[in-house]
Amino acid sequence: MLSYAPKRAARRIALVRIPATNLDEGLLTHLDRRPVDHALADEQWDNYCAALVAEGWETVEVDAAPDLADSVFVEDAVVMFGDLAVIAHPGAESRRPETEAVERAVRNIPGITVATILAPGTLDGGDVLKVGSTVYVGASSRTNAEGIRQLRALLAPHRYEVVAVPLTKALHLKSAVTALPDGTVIGDPDLVDVPSLFPRFLPVREPEGVAVVALSDESLLMSSAAPETAAMLSNLGYRVVTVDISEFEKLEGCVTCLSVRVR
Numbered sequence: 001m002l003s004y005a006p007k008r009a010a011r012r013i014a015l016v017r018i019p020a021t022n023l024d025e026g027l028l029t030h031l032d033r034r035p036v037d038h039a040l041a042d043e044q045w046d047n048y049c050a051a052l053v054a055e056g057w058e059t060v061e062v063d064a065a066p067d068l069a070d071s072v073f074v075e076d077a078v079v080m081f082g083d084l085a086v087i088a089h090p091g092a093e094s095r096r097p098e099t100e101a102v103e104r105a106v107r108n109i110p111g112i113t114v115a116t117i118l119a120p121g122t123l124d125g126g127d128v129l130k131v132g133s134t135v136y137v138g139a140s141s142r143t144n145a146e147g148i149r150q151l152r153a154l155l156a157p158h159r160y161e162v163v164a165v166p167l168t169k170a171l172h173l174k175s176a177v178t179a180l181p182d183g184t185v186i187g188d189p190d191l192v193d194v195p196s197l198f199p200r201f202l203p204v205r206e207p208e209g210v211a212v213v214a215l216s217d218e219s220l221l222m223s224s225a226a227p228e229t230a231a232m233l234s235n236l237g238y239r240v241v242t243v244d245i246s247e248f249e250k251l252e253g254c255v256t257c258l259s260v261r262v263r
């Protein structure tokens, strides 16, 4: 029998994790250490969460880890493929304890199945870029060949195609490129070893402009430190929401790494 009753709206969940007390001790690979203003970082994190909520996302907080400096960058600990959560095995040993509470949080979401990347495989969520059914994975200093092999095997039954991308000039793949809702990959051509691996590639000039979070098919979240890129993306018909995340950018974080959208 046909039913015209409206479907229950699907929950749009974003996992977030409050900044650690020792945030300023976060790992640095490409940047020099600059003082982090903790109070400002907390305020920026609140504003980031508020921006997600304003765009219809329900934020779910992973248990705080006050001593795990990089735990606010929750994206690195888990990657979502629809109902499948793949718990990462971070390439940096100091970040491995982050995954336990993240796994607990995803197991609390109804309908989620959990798989795990195991040693000697390493994989950081920041290296995984989903574009439709294609999953680009950066072969970076954090994600190794065995991690990529395990992800490929986990995703094969789910009809995702894993495309490995050599990455020697940036921390994570998503420090160099991200994707617009229409599938165009945007990024810094000088930071990806082989930009031609992406079928539609749009170069971006501002370093903070490479990272966008697709909030919906029409709207993007990005850093306020990349006004030219925001204007360019707005000219392409997107509604652009900006947030100041300067304190996290000092630690090589970006808008994508501060949340995990469950989708």
Ligand SMILES: NC(=O)NCCC[C@H](N)C(=O)O
Residues within 6 Å of the ligand: 026, 027, 028, 029, 070, 073, 075, 076, 092, 095, 125, 126, 127, 171, 172, 174, 175, 251, 252, 253, 254, 256, 257
């Ligand atoms: N996905 C990301 O780009 N995460 C940023 C992680 C920054 C952190 N300081 C790290 O080096 O692991």
